[in-house]
Amino acid sequence: MTIRAVVKGVGHYLPERVVPNSKFEAIVETSDEWIRSRSGIERRHFVAEGQTTSDLGTRAAQAALADAGLTADDIDAVIVATSTADLTFPSAATMVQAQLGMTHGFAFDVQAVCAGFVFALTNANALIISGAARRVLVIGAETFSRLMDWTDRGTCVLFGDGAGALVLEAATGDGTNADRGILATDLHSDGRHKDILYVDGGVSTGTTGHLRMEGKEVFRHAVEKLAETAHASLAKLGMSGEDVDWIVPHQANIRIIEATAKRMQVPMDRVVVTVQDHGNTSAASIPLALSVGKARGQIKPGDLVVTEAIGGGLAWGSVVLRW
Incomplete structure:
Protein backbone atom coordinates (compact mmCIF):
# COMPACT_ATOMS: atom_id res chain seq x y z
CA MET A 1 0.00 0.00 0.00
CA THR A 2 1.11 3.56 -0.78
CA ILE A 3 0.15 6.77 1.04
CA ARG A 4 -1.28 9.37 -1.33
CA ALA A 5 -2.29 13.01 -0.79
CA VAL A 6 -5.82 13.04 -2.21
CA VAL A 7 -7.95 16.12 -3.00
CA LYS A 8 -10.83 16.05 -0.54
CA GLY A 9 -12.29 19.50 -1.28
CA VAL A 10 -11.72 22.66 -3.31
CA GLY A 11 -12.97 26.24 -3.12
CA HIS A 12 -12.21 29.81 -4.10
CA TYR A 13 -13.04 33.41 -3.31
CA LEU A 14 -12.94 36.55 -5.46
CA PRO A 15 -13.31 40.14 -4.21
CA GLU A 16 -16.59 41.82 -5.14
CA ARG A 17 -15.05 44.61 -7.23
CA VAL A 18 -14.84 43.62 -10.90
CA VAL A 19 -12.58 45.77 -13.10
CA PRO A 20 -13.12 45.49 -16.87
CA ASN A 21 -10.39 46.38 -19.35
CA SER A 22 -12.18 49.62 -20.22
CA LYS A 23 -11.34 51.03 -16.78
CA PHE A 24 -7.68 51.23 -17.74
CA GLU A 25 -8.30 53.43 -20.78
CA ALA A 26 -8.44 56.50 -18.52
CA ILE A 27 -5.25 55.51 -16.66
CA VAL A 28 -2.74 54.46 -19.32
CA GLU A 29 -2.52 54.40 -23.10
CA THR A 30 -4.34 51.13 -23.78
CA SER A 31 -7.66 49.68 -24.92
CA ASP A 32 -9.83 46.67 -24.34
CA GLU A 33 -8.75 45.26 -27.72
CA TRP A 34 -5.05 45.79 -26.93
CA ILE A 35 -5.30 43.96 -23.61
CA ARG A 36 -7.43 41.10 -24.97
CA SER A 37 -5.25 40.49 -28.02
CA ARG A 38 -2.02 40.32 -26.00
CA SER A 39 -3.19 38.51 -22.87
CA GLY A 40 -6.71 37.12 -23.29
CA ILE A 41 -7.78 39.06 -20.19
CA GLU A 42 -11.20 40.75 -20.20
CA ARG A 43 -11.70 41.58 -16.52
CA ARG A 44 -10.20 40.99 -13.09
CA HIS A 45 -11.15 41.43 -9.42
CA PHE A 46 -9.55 43.94 -7.02
CA VAL A 47 -9.74 43.93 -3.24
CA ALA A 48 -11.64 46.60 -1.32
CA GLU A 49 -9.96 49.06 1.00
CA GLY A 50 -8.90 47.21 4.14
CA GLN A 51 -9.35 43.74 2.60
CA THR A 52 -6.22 41.61 3.01
CA THR A 53 -4.62 38.54 1.49
CA SER A 54 -5.39 36.51 4.61
CA ASP A 55 -9.05 37.57 4.36
CA LEU A 56 -9.23 36.18 0.82
CA GLY A 57 -7.37 33.03 1.84
CA THR A 58 -9.71 32.42 4.74
CA ARG A 59 -12.80 32.71 2.55
CA ALA A 60 -11.34 30.27 0.01
CA ALA A 61 -10.35 27.89 2.81
CA GLN A 62 -13.87 27.96 4.24
CA ALA A 63 -15.27 27.10 0.80
CA ALA A 64 -12.83 24.20 0.41
CA LEU A 65 -13.65 22.87 3.88
CA ALA A 66 -17.38 23.03 3.11
CA ASP A 67 -16.77 21.16 -0.15
CA ALA A 68 -14.85 18.50 1.76
CA GLY A 69 -17.49 18.21 4.50
CA LEU A 70 -14.87 19.08 7.10
CA THR A 71 -14.18 21.81 9.65
CA ALA A 72 -11.00 23.55 10.72
CA ASP A 73 -10.81 21.10 13.65
CA ASP A 74 -10.08 18.36 11.11
CA ILE A 75 -7.03 20.13 9.63
CA ASP A 76 -3.45 19.50 10.79
CA ALA A 77 -1.61 22.16 8.78
CA VAL A 78 -2.21 25.28 6.70
CA ILE A 79 0.13 26.30 3.87
CA VAL A 80 -0.44 29.61 2.11
CA ALA A 81 1.32 30.34 -1.17
CA THR A 82 1.60 34.11 -1.52
CA SER A 83 3.91 36.97 -2.43
CA THR A 84 1.57 39.56 -0.89
CA ALA A 85 1.25 38.56 2.75
CA ASP A 86 -0.52 41.12 4.97
CA LEU A 87 2.69 41.90 6.90
CA THR A 88 6.39 41.10 6.61
CA PHE A 89 5.69 38.71 9.48
CA PRO A 90 3.93 36.78 10.88
CA SER A 91 2.92 34.60 7.95
CA ALA A 92 -0.42 34.97 6.21
CA ALA A 93 -0.95 31.27 7.01
CA THR A 94 -0.98 31.91 10.76
CA MET A 95 -3.50 34.69 10.19
CA VAL A 96 -5.72 32.32 8.21
CA GLN A 97 -5.27 29.73 10.95
CA ALA A 98 -6.53 32.25 13.51
CA GLN A 99 -9.47 33.38 11.35
CA LEU A 100 -10.51 29.75 10.93
CA GLY A 101 -10.49 29.32 14.71
CA MET A 102 -7.65 26.77 14.66
CA THR A 103 -5.65 26.61 17.87
CA HIS A 104 -3.82 23.40 16.98
CA GLY A 105 -1.52 22.21 14.21
CA PHE A 106 0.89 24.47 12.33
CA ALA A 107 0.87 27.03 9.53
CA PHE A 108 3.44 28.60 7.24
CA ASP A 109 3.80 30.52 3.97
CA VAL A 110 5.53 29.46 0.74
CA GLN A 111 6.90 32.21 -1.51
CA ALA A 112 7.64 31.22 -5.10
CA VAL A 113 5.54 33.98 -6.73
CA CYS A 114 3.32 32.58 -9.52
CA ALA A 115 4.75 29.10 -9.00
CA GLY A 116 3.91 29.28 -5.31
CA PHE A 117 0.92 26.96 -5.35
CA VAL A 118 2.85 24.20 -7.13
CA ARG A 153 0.64 49.57 -19.16
CA GLY A 154 2.76 46.46 -19.70
CA THR A 155 2.01 45.19 -16.17
CA CYS A 156 -0.86 47.00 -14.48
CA VAL A 157 -3.50 45.58 -16.83
CA LEU A 158 -2.43 41.97 -16.30
CA PHE A 159 -2.95 41.21 -12.62
CA GLY A 160 -5.89 40.58 -10.31
CA ASP A 161 -6.68 39.54 -6.75
CA GLY A 162 -8.22 36.34 -5.46
CA ALA A 163 -7.72 33.08 -3.61
CA GLY A 164 -8.22 29.36 -4.10
CA ALA A 165 -7.79 26.41 -1.75
CA LEU A 166 -7.55 22.62 -1.68
CA VAL A 167 -7.94 20.20 1.20
CA LEU A 168 -5.49 17.32 0.84
CA GLU A 169 -6.06 14.16 2.86
CA ALA A 170 -3.93 11.04 3.38
CA ALA A 171 -5.36 7.94 1.72
CA THR A 172 -3.97 4.56 0.75
CA GLY A 173 -3.42 3.55 -2.85
CA ASP A 174 -1.95 0.62 -4.72
CA GLY A 175 1.13 2.52 -5.82
CA THR A 176 0.02 2.68 -9.46
CA ASN A 177 -0.91 5.52 -11.81
CA ALA A 178 -4.56 4.64 -11.22
CA ASP A 179 -4.36 5.87 -7.60
CA ARG A 180 -6.19 9.06 -6.68
CA GLY A 181 -4.04 11.86 -5.32
CA ILE A 182 -0.69 13.46 -6.15
CA LEU A 183 1.31 11.10 -8.34
CA ALA A 184 4.38 13.13 -9.32
CA THR A 185 5.97 16.55 -8.83
CA ASP A 186 8.81 18.50 -10.44
CA LEU A 187 10.33 21.73 -9.10
CA HIS A 188 13.04 24.08 -10.36
CA SER A 189 14.49 27.54 -9.81
CA ASP A 190 17.25 29.64 -11.35
CA GLY A 191 18.15 32.87 -9.57
CA ARG A 192 20.20 34.13 -12.50
CA HIS A 193 16.96 35.39 -14.07
CA LYS A 194 15.84 37.53 -11.12
CA ASP A 195 15.90 40.78 -13.07
CA ILE A 196 13.25 39.84 -15.65
CA LEU A 197 10.45 39.60 -13.05
CA TYR A 198 10.68 41.15 -9.60
CA THR A 208 6.55 48.04 -0.75
CA GLU A 214 10.49 42.16 -19.06
CA GLY A 215 7.49 40.67 -20.83
CA LYS A 216 9.21 39.16 -23.88
CA GLU A 217 11.83 37.40 -21.79
CA VAL A 218 9.25 36.06 -19.33
CA PHE A 219 7.16 34.78 -22.25
CA ARG A 220 10.15 32.97 -23.78
CA HIS A 221 11.12 31.27 -20.53
CA GLY A 241 0.24 14.39 -22.84
CA GLU A 242 -2.02 11.78 -24.41
CA ASP A 243 -2.83 10.44 -20.93
CA VAL A 244 -3.87 13.84 -19.57
CA ASP A 245 -7.54 14.67 -19.07
CA TRP A 246 -6.97 18.29 -18.04
CA ILE A 247 -4.13 20.78 -17.96
CA VAL A 248 -4.81 23.41 -15.29
CA PRO A 249 -2.03 25.93 -15.95
CA HIS A 250 -0.99 29.10 -14.24
CA GLN A 251 -3.34 31.69 -15.73
CA ALA A 252 -0.93 34.41 -16.85
CA ASN A 253 -1.50 34.87 -20.55
CA ILE A 254 -3.65 32.99 -23.07
CA ARG A 255 -0.78 32.88 -25.58
CA ILE A 256 1.49 31.16 -23.06
CA ILE A 257 -1.30 28.71 -22.19
CA GLU A 258 -1.92 27.90 -25.87
CA ALA A 259 1.79 27.52 -26.68
CA THR A 260 2.37 25.21 -23.71
CA ALA A 261 -0.63 23.04 -24.58
CA LYS A 262 0.63 22.78 -28.17
CA ARG A 263 4.07 21.63 -27.00
CA MET A 264 2.41 19.04 -24.79
CA GLN A 265 0.20 17.94 -27.72
CA VAL A 266 -2.93 18.50 -25.64
CA PRO A 267 -5.88 20.22 -27.39
CA MET A 268 -7.25 23.42 -25.86
CA ASP A 269 -10.59 21.76 -25.12
CA ARG A 270 -8.70 19.82 -22.42
CA VAL A 271 -7.24 22.97 -20.83
CA VAL A 272 -9.05 24.83 -18.03
CA VAL A 273 -8.89 28.54 -18.87
CA THR A 274 -10.00 31.31 -16.49
CA VAL A 275 -7.53 34.08 -17.35
CA GLN A 276 -10.26 36.03 -19.18
CA ASP A 277 -12.22 36.51 -15.95
CA HIS A 278 -9.51 36.77 -13.30
CA GLY A 279 -6.33 38.04 -14.94
CA ASN A 280 -3.06 36.83 -13.47
CA THR A 281 -3.68 36.12 -9.78
CA SER A 282 -0.17 34.72 -9.27
CA ALA A 283 -0.12 31.89 -6.69
CA ALA A 284 -3.94 31.94 -6.53
CA SER A 285 -4.46 31.21 -10.22
CA ILE A 286 -4.13 27.40 -10.21
CA PRO A 287 -6.37 26.70 -7.18
CA LEU A 288 -8.86 29.24 -8.52
CA ALA A 289 -8.89 27.45 -11.87
CA LEU A 290 -9.18 24.03 -10.20
CA SER A 291 -12.20 25.22 -8.22
CA VAL A 292 -13.84 26.84 -11.24
CA ASP A 303 -9.43 12.60 -14.12
CA LEU A 304 -5.68 12.96 -14.58
CA VAL A 305 -4.78 16.63 -14.03
CA VAL A 306 -1.49 18.42 -14.71
CA THR A 307 -0.81 21.78 -13.12
CA GLU A 308 2.22 23.86 -14.06
CA ALA A 309 3.43 27.36 -13.27
CA ILE A 310 6.38 29.73 -13.53
CA GLY A 311 7.08 32.87 -11.52
CA LEU A 321 -2.56 14.34 -9.70
CA ARG A 322 -5.57 12.14 -10.16
CA TRP A 323 -8.71 13.92 -9.01
Missing part, protein backbone atom coordinates in the same frame (compact mmCIF):
# COMPACT_ATOMS: atom_id res chain seq x y z
CA PHE A 119 5.60 24.52 -4.50
CA ALA A 120 3.00 24.51 -1.72
CA LEU A 121 1.29 21.39 -3.10
CA THR A 122 4.65 19.63 -3.25
CA ASN A 123 5.37 20.55 0.37
CA ALA A 124 1.91 19.41 1.48
CA ASN A 125 2.37 16.13 -0.36
CA ALA A 126 5.69 15.56 1.45
CA LEU A 127 4.09 16.29 4.84
CA ILE A 128 1.32 13.78 4.15
CA ILE A 129 3.41 10.92 2.77
CA SER A 130 5.93 11.36 5.64
CA GLY A 131 3.14 11.11 8.22
CA ALA A 132 3.75 14.62 9.59
CA ALA A 133 0.16 15.61 8.75
CA ARG A 134 -3.01 13.79 7.76
CA ARG A 135 -5.00 16.70 6.35
CA VAL A 136 -3.48 19.90 4.92
CA LEU A 137 -5.20 23.07 3.70
CA VAL A 138 -3.22 24.38 0.72
CA ILE A 139 -4.14 27.94 -0.23
CA GLY A 140 -3.03 30.35 -2.92
CA ALA A 141 -3.99 33.94 -2.11
CA GLU A 142 -2.84 37.25 -3.58
CA THR A 143 -3.55 40.98 -3.60
CA PHE A 144 -1.29 41.91 -6.52
CA SER A 145 -3.27 45.09 -7.19
CA ARG A 146 -1.24 46.60 -4.33
CA LEU A 147 2.03 46.03 -6.21
CA MET A 148 1.06 47.72 -9.46
CA ASP A 149 2.69 50.75 -11.03
CA TRP A 150 -0.39 52.37 -12.56
CA THR A 151 1.74 54.17 -15.17
CA ASP A 152 3.13 50.91 -16.61
CA VAL A 199 9.32 43.76 -7.19
CA ASP A 200 11.65 46.73 -6.58
CA GLY A 201 10.81 47.03 -2.88
CA GLY A 202 11.27 45.22 0.42
CA VAL A 203 13.10 45.53 3.71
CA SER A 204 16.28 46.63 1.90
CA THR A 205 14.51 49.67 0.45
CA GLY A 206 11.94 50.40 3.14
CA THR A 207 9.19 50.45 0.50
CA GLY A 209 7.75 48.62 -4.31
CA HIS A 210 6.17 47.85 -7.68
CA LEU A 211 6.20 44.84 -9.95
CA ARG A 212 8.74 45.05 -12.80
CA MET A 213 8.72 42.69 -15.75
CA ALA A 222 7.51 30.40 -19.69
CA VAL A 223 6.73 28.58 -22.94
CA GLU A 224 9.98 26.61 -22.80
CA LYS A 225 10.02 25.74 -19.11
CA LEU A 226 6.33 25.01 -18.53
CA ALA A 227 6.18 22.31 -21.21
CA GLU A 228 9.49 20.85 -19.99
CA THR A 229 8.40 20.55 -16.36
CA ALA A 230 5.03 19.07 -17.29
CA HIS A 231 6.74 16.46 -19.47
CA ALA A 232 9.21 15.74 -16.64
CA SER A 233 6.44 15.04 -14.11
CA LEU A 234 4.57 12.82 -16.58
CA ALA A 235 7.78 10.98 -17.54
CA LYS A 236 8.26 9.95 -13.90
CA LEU A 237 5.01 8.02 -14.31
CA GLY A 238 5.77 6.69 -17.79
CA MET A 239 3.00 8.91 -19.14
CA SER A 240 2.63 11.65 -21.76
CA GLY A 293 -13.05 23.79 -13.38
CA LYS A 294 -14.81 21.52 -10.91
CA ALA A 295 -17.78 23.90 -10.61
CA ARG A 296 -18.12 23.98 -14.43
CA GLY A 297 -18.27 20.18 -14.48
CA GLN A 298 -14.98 19.91 -16.36
CA ILE A 299 -12.84 18.18 -13.71
CA LYS A 300 -14.38 14.94 -12.46
CA PRO A 301 -13.28 12.17 -10.05
CA GLY A 302 -10.67 9.95 -11.66
CA GLY A 312 9.73 35.29 -10.39
CA GLY A 313 12.96 33.80 -9.23
CA LEU A 314 12.73 32.30 -11.74
CA ALA A 315 10.87 29.44 -10.06
CA TRP A 316 8.80 26.86 -11.91
CA GLY A 317 7.34 23.40 -11.55
CA SER A 318 4.47 21.00 -12.08
CA VAL A 319 2.26 18.51 -10.27
CA VAL A 320 0.44 15.51 -11.71
Whole structure:
Protein backbone atom coordinates (compact mmCIF):
# COMPACT_ATOMS: atom_id res chain seq x y z
CA MET A 1 0.00 0.00 0.00
CA THR A 2 1.11 3.56 -0.78
CA ILE A 3 0.15 6.77 1.04
CA ARG A 4 -1.28 9.37 -1.33
CA ALA A 5 -2.29 13.01 -0.79
CA VAL A 6 -5.82 13.04 -2.21
CA VAL A 7 -7.95 16.12 -3.00
CA LYS A 8 -10.83 16.05 -0.54
CA GLY A 9 -12.29 19.50 -1.28
CA VAL A 10 -11.72 22.66 -3.31
CA GLY A 11 -12.97 26.24 -3.12
CA HIS A 12 -12.21 29.81 -4.10
CA TYR A 13 -13.04 33.41 -3.31
CA LEU A 14 -12.94 36.55 -5.46
CA PRO A 15 -13.31 40.14 -4.21
CA GLU A 16 -16.59 41.82 -5.14
CA ARG A 17 -15.05 44.61 -7.23
CA VAL A 18 -14.84 43.62 -10.90
CA VAL A 19 -12.58 45.77 -13.10
CA PRO A 20 -13.12 45.49 -16.87
CA ASN A 21 -10.39 46.38 -19.35
CA SER A 22 -12.18 49.62 -20.22
CA LYS A 23 -11.34 51.03 -16.78
CA PHE A 24 -7.68 51.23 -17.74
CA GLU A 25 -8.30 53.43 -20.78
CA ALA A 26 -8.44 56.50 -18.52
CA ILE A 27 -5.25 55.51 -16.66
CA VAL A 28 -2.74 54.46 -19.32
CA GLU A 29 -2.52 54.40 -23.10
CA THR A 30 -4.34 51.13 -23.78
CA SER A 31 -7.66 49.68 -24.92
CA ASP A 32 -9.83 46.67 -24.34
CA GLU A 33 -8.75 45.26 -27.72
CA TRP A 34 -5.05 45.79 -26.93
CA ILE A 35 -5.30 43.96 -23.61
CA ARG A 36 -7.43 41.10 -24.97
CA SER A 37 -5.25 40.49 -28.02
CA ARG A 38 -2.02 40.32 -26.00
CA SER A 39 -3.19 38.51 -22.87
CA GLY A 40 -6.71 37.12 -23.29
CA ILE A 41 -7.78 39.06 -20.19
CA GLU A 42 -11.20 40.75 -20.20
CA ARG A 43 -11.70 41.58 -16.52
CA ARG A 44 -10.20 40.99 -13.09
CA HIS A 45 -11.15 41.43 -9.42
CA PHE A 46 -9.55 43.94 -7.02
CA VAL A 47 -9.74 43.93 -3.24
CA ALA A 48 -11.64 46.60 -1.32
CA GLU A 49 -9.96 49.06 1.00
CA GLY A 50 -8.90 47.21 4.14
CA GLN A 51 -9.35 43.74 2.60
CA THR A 52 -6.22 41.61 3.01
CA THR A 53 -4.62 38.54 1.49
CA SER A 54 -5.39 36.51 4.61
CA ASP A 55 -9.05 37.57 4.36
CA LEU A 56 -9.23 36.18 0.82
CA GLY A 57 -7.37 33.03 1.84
CA THR A 58 -9.71 32.42 4.74
CA ARG A 59 -12.80 32.71 2.55
CA ALA A 60 -11.34 30.27 0.01
CA ALA A 61 -10.35 27.89 2.81
CA GLN A 62 -13.87 27.96 4.24
CA ALA A 63 -15.27 27.10 0.80
CA ALA A 64 -12.83 24.20 0.41
CA LEU A 65 -13.65 22.87 3.88
CA ALA A 66 -17.38 23.03 3.11
CA ASP A 67 -16.77 21.16 -0.15
CA ALA A 68 -14.85 18.50 1.76
CA GLY A 69 -17.49 18.21 4.50
CA LEU A 70 -14.87 19.08 7.10
CA THR A 71 -14.18 21.81 9.65
CA ALA A 72 -11.00 23.55 10.72
CA ASP A 73 -10.81 21.10 13.65
CA ASP A 74 -10.08 18.36 11.11
CA ILE A 75 -7.03 20.13 9.63
CA ASP A 76 -3.45 19.50 10.79
CA ALA A 77 -1.61 22.16 8.78
CA VAL A 78 -2.21 25.28 6.70
CA ILE A 79 0.13 26.30 3.87
CA VAL A 80 -0.44 29.61 2.11
CA ALA A 81 1.32 30.34 -1.17
CA THR A 82 1.60 34.11 -1.52
CA SER A 83 3.91 36.97 -2.43
CA THR A 84 1.57 39.56 -0.89
CA ALA A 85 1.25 38.56 2.75
CA ASP A 86 -0.52 41.12 4.97
CA LEU A 87 2.69 41.90 6.90
CA THR A 88 6.39 41.10 6.61
CA PHE A 89 5.69 38.71 9.48
CA PRO A 90 3.93 36.78 10.88
CA SER A 91 2.92 34.60 7.95
CA ALA A 92 -0.42 34.97 6.21
CA ALA A 93 -0.95 31.27 7.01
CA THR A 94 -0.98 31.91 10.76
CA MET A 95 -3.50 34.69 10.19
CA VAL A 96 -5.72 32.32 8.21
CA GLN A 97 -5.27 29.73 10.95
CA ALA A 98 -6.53 32.25 13.51
CA GLN A 99 -9.47 33.38 11.35
CA LEU A 100 -10.51 29.75 10.93
CA GLY A 101 -10.49 29.32 14.71
CA MET A 102 -7.65 26.77 14.66
CA THR A 103 -5.65 26.61 17.87
CA HIS A 104 -3.82 23.40 16.98
CA GLY A 105 -1.52 22.21 14.21
CA PHE A 106 0.89 24.47 12.33
CA ALA A 107 0.87 27.03 9.53
CA PHE A 108 3.44 28.60 7.24
CA ASP A 109 3.80 30.52 3.97
CA VAL A 110 5.53 29.46 0.74
CA GLN A 111 6.90 32.21 -1.51
CA ALA A 112 7.64 31.22 -5.10
CA VAL A 113 5.54 33.98 -6.73
CA CYS A 114 3.32 32.58 -9.52
CA ALA A 115 4.75 29.10 -9.00
CA GLY A 116 3.91 29.28 -5.31
CA PHE A 117 0.92 26.96 -5.35
CA VAL A 118 2.85 24.20 -7.13
CA PHE A 119 5.60 24.52 -4.50
CA ALA A 120 3.00 24.51 -1.72
CA LEU A 121 1.29 21.39 -3.10
CA THR A 122 4.65 19.63 -3.25
CA ASN A 123 5.37 20.55 0.37
CA ALA A 124 1.91 19.41 1.48
CA ASN A 125 2.37 16.13 -0.36
CA ALA A 126 5.69 15.56 1.45
CA LEU A 127 4.09 16.29 4.84
CA ILE A 128 1.32 13.78 4.15
CA ILE A 129 3.41 10.92 2.77
CA SER A 130 5.93 11.36 5.64
CA GLY A 131 3.14 11.11 8.22
CA ALA A 132 3.75 14.62 9.59
CA ALA A 133 0.16 15.61 8.75
CA ARG A 134 -3.01 13.79 7.76
CA ARG A 135 -5.00 16.70 6.35
CA VAL A 136 -3.48 19.90 4.92
CA LEU A 137 -5.20 23.07 3.70
CA VAL A 138 -3.22 24.38 0.72
CA ILE A 139 -4.14 27.94 -0.23
CA GLY A 140 -3.03 30.35 -2.92
CA ALA A 141 -3.99 33.94 -2.11
CA GLU A 142 -2.84 37.25 -3.58
CA THR A 143 -3.55 40.98 -3.60
CA PHE A 144 -1.29 41.91 -6.52
CA SER A 145 -3.27 45.09 -7.19
CA ARG A 146 -1.24 46.60 -4.33
CA LEU A 147 2.03 46.03 -6.21
CA MET A 148 1.06 47.72 -9.46
CA ASP A 149 2.69 50.75 -11.03
CA TRP A 150 -0.39 52.37 -12.56
CA THR A 151 1.74 54.17 -15.17
CA ASP A 152 3.13 50.91 -16.61
CA ARG A 153 0.64 49.57 -19.16
CA GLY A 154 2.76 46.46 -19.70
CA THR A 155 2.01 45.19 -16.17
CA CYS A 156 -0.86 47.00 -14.48
CA VAL A 157 -3.50 45.58 -16.83
CA LEU A 158 -2.43 41.97 -16.30
CA PHE A 159 -2.95 41.21 -12.62
CA GLY A 160 -5.89 40.58 -10.31
CA ASP A 161 -6.68 39.54 -6.75
CA GLY A 162 -8.22 36.34 -5.46
CA ALA A 163 -7.72 33.08 -3.61
CA GLY A 164 -8.22 29.36 -4.10
CA ALA A 165 -7.79 26.41 -1.75
CA LEU A 166 -7.55 22.62 -1.68
CA VAL A 167 -7.94 20.20 1.20
CA LEU A 168 -5.49 17.32 0.84
CA GLU A 169 -6.06 14.16 2.86
CA ALA A 170 -3.93 11.04 3.38
CA ALA A 171 -5.36 7.94 1.72
CA THR A 172 -3.97 4.56 0.75
CA GLY A 173 -3.42 3.55 -2.85
CA ASP A 174 -1.95 0.62 -4.72
CA GLY A 175 1.13 2.52 -5.82
CA THR A 176 0.02 2.68 -9.46
CA ASN A 177 -0.91 5.52 -11.81
CA ALA A 178 -4.56 4.64 -11.22
CA ASP A 179 -4.36 5.87 -7.60
CA ARG A 180 -6.19 9.06 -6.68
CA GLY A 181 -4.04 11.86 -5.32
CA ILE A 182 -0.69 13.46 -6.15
CA LEU A 183 1.31 11.10 -8.34
CA ALA A 184 4.38 13.13 -9.32
CA THR A 185 5.97 16.55 -8.83
CA ASP A 186 8.81 18.50 -10.44
CA LEU A 187 10.33 21.73 -9.10
CA HIS A 188 13.04 24.08 -10.36
CA SER A 189 14.49 27.54 -9.81
CA ASP A 190 17.25 29.64 -11.35
CA GLY A 191 18.15 32.87 -9.57
CA ARG A 192 20.20 34.13 -12.50
CA HIS A 193 16.96 35.39 -14.07
CA LYS A 194 15.84 37.53 -11.12
CA ASP A 195 15.90 40.78 -13.07
CA ILE A 196 13.25 39.84 -15.65
CA LEU A 197 10.45 39.60 -13.05
CA TYR A 198 10.68 41.15 -9.60
CA VAL A 199 9.32 43.76 -7.19
CA ASP A 200 11.65 46.73 -6.58
CA GLY A 201 10.81 47.03 -2.88
CA GLY A 202 11.27 45.22 0.42
CA VAL A 203 13.10 45.53 3.71
CA SER A 204 16.28 46.63 1.90
CA THR A 205 14.51 49.67 0.45
CA GLY A 206 11.94 50.40 3.14
CA THR A 207 9.19 50.45 0.50
CA THR A 208 6.55 48.04 -0.75
CA GLY A 209 7.75 48.62 -4.31
CA HIS A 210 6.17 47.85 -7.68
CA LEU A 211 6.20 44.84 -9.95
CA ARG A 212 8.74 45.05 -12.80
CA MET A 213 8.72 42.69 -15.75
CA GLU A 214 10.49 42.16 -19.06
CA GLY A 215 7.49 40.67 -20.83
CA LYS A 216 9.21 39.16 -23.88
CA GLU A 217 11.83 37.40 -21.79
CA VAL A 218 9.25 36.06 -19.33
CA PHE A 219 7.16 34.78 -22.25
CA ARG A 220 10.15 32.97 -23.78
CA HIS A 221 11.12 31.27 -20.53
CA ALA A 222 7.51 30.40 -19.69
CA VAL A 223 6.73 28.58 -22.94
CA GLU A 224 9.98 26.61 -22.80
CA LYS A 225 10.02 25.74 -19.11
CA LEU A 226 6.33 25.01 -18.53
CA ALA A 227 6.18 22.31 -21.21
CA GLU A 228 9.49 20.85 -19.99
CA THR A 229 8.40 20.55 -16.36
CA ALA A 230 5.03 19.07 -17.29
CA HIS A 231 6.74 16.46 -19.47
CA ALA A 232 9.21 15.74 -16.64
CA SER A 233 6.44 15.04 -14.11
CA LEU A 234 4.57 12.82 -16.58
CA ALA A 235 7.78 10.98 -17.54
CA LYS A 236 8.26 9.95 -13.90
CA LEU A 237 5.01 8.02 -14.31
CA GLY A 238 5.77 6.69 -17.79
CA MET A 239 3.00 8.91 -19.14
CA SER A 240 2.63 11.65 -21.76
CA GLY A 241 0.24 14.39 -22.84
CA GLU A 242 -2.02 11.78 -24.41
CA ASP A 243 -2.83 10.44 -20.93
CA VAL A 244 -3.87 13.84 -19.57
CA ASP A 245 -7.54 14.67 -19.07
CA TRP A 246 -6.97 18.29 -18.04
CA ILE A 247 -4.13 20.78 -17.96
CA VAL A 248 -4.81 23.41 -15.29
CA PRO A 249 -2.03 25.93 -15.95
CA HIS A 250 -0.99 29.10 -14.24
CA GLN A 251 -3.34 31.69 -15.73
CA ALA A 252 -0.93 34.41 -16.85
CA ASN A 253 -1.50 34.87 -20.55
CA ILE A 254 -3.65 32.99 -23.07
CA ARG A 255 -0.78 32.88 -25.58
CA ILE A 256 1.49 31.16 -23.06
CA ILE A 257 -1.30 28.71 -22.19
CA GLU A 258 -1.92 27.90 -25.87
CA ALA A 259 1.79 27.52 -26.68
CA THR A 260 2.37 25.21 -23.71
CA ALA A 261 -0.63 23.04 -24.58
CA LYS A 262 0.63 22.78 -28.17
CA ARG A 263 4.07 21.63 -27.00
CA MET A 264 2.41 19.04 -24.79
CA GLN A 265 0.20 17.94 -27.72
CA VAL A 266 -2.93 18.50 -25.64
CA PRO A 267 -5.88 20.22 -27.39
CA MET A 268 -7.25 23.42 -25.86
CA ASP A 269 -10.59 21.76 -25.12
CA ARG A 270 -8.70 19.82 -22.42
CA VAL A 271 -7.24 22.97 -20.83
CA VAL A 272 -9.05 24.83 -18.03
CA VAL A 273 -8.89 28.54 -18.87
CA THR A 274 -10.00 31.31 -16.49
CA VAL A 275 -7.53 34.08 -17.35
CA GLN A 276 -10.26 36.03 -19.18
CA ASP A 277 -12.22 36.51 -15.95
CA HIS A 278 -9.51 36.77 -13.30
CA GLY A 279 -6.33 38.04 -14.94
CA ASN A 280 -3.06 36.83 -13.47
CA THR A 281 -3.68 36.12 -9.78
CA SER A 282 -0.17 34.72 -9.27
CA ALA A 283 -0.12 31.89 -6.69
CA ALA A 284 -3.94 31.94 -6.53
CA SER A 285 -4.46 31.21 -10.22
CA ILE A 286 -4.13 27.40 -10.21
CA PRO A 287 -6.37 26.70 -7.18
CA LEU A 288 -8.86 29.24 -8.52
CA ALA A 289 -8.89 27.45 -11.87
CA LEU A 290 -9.18 24.03 -10.20
CA SER A 291 -12.20 25.22 -8.22
CA VAL A 292 -13.84 26.84 -11.24
CA GLY A 293 -13.05 23.79 -13.38
CA LYS A 294 -14.81 21.52 -10.91
CA ALA A 295 -17.78 23.90 -10.61
CA ARG A 296 -18.12 23.98 -14.43
CA GLY A 297 -18.27 20.18 -14.48
CA GLN A 298 -14.98 19.91 -16.36
CA ILE A 299 -12.84 18.18 -13.71
CA LYS A 300 -14.38 14.94 -12.46
CA PRO A 301 -13.28 12.17 -10.05
CA GLY A 302 -10.67 9.95 -11.66
CA ASP A 303 -9.43 12.60 -14.12
CA LEU A 304 -5.68 12.96 -14.58
CA VAL A 305 -4.78 16.63 -14.03
CA VAL A 306 -1.49 18.42 -14.71
CA THR A 307 -0.81 21.78 -13.12
CA GLU A 308 2.22 23.86 -14.06
CA ALA A 309 3.43 27.36 -13.27
CA ILE A 310 6.38 29.73 -13.53
CA GLY A 311 7.08 32.87 -11.52
CA GLY A 312 9.73 35.29 -10.39
CA GLY A 313 12.96 33.80 -9.23
CA LEU A 314 12.73 32.30 -11.74
CA ALA A 315 10.87 29.44 -10.06
CA TRP A 316 8.80 26.86 -11.91
CA GLY A 317 7.34 23.40 -11.55
CA SER A 318 4.47 21.00 -12.08
CA VAL A 319 2.26 18.51 -10.27
CA VAL A 320 0.44 15.51 -11.71
CA LEU A 321 -2.56 14.34 -9.70
CA ARG A 322 -5.57 12.14 -10.16
CA TRP A 323 -8.71 13.92 -9.01
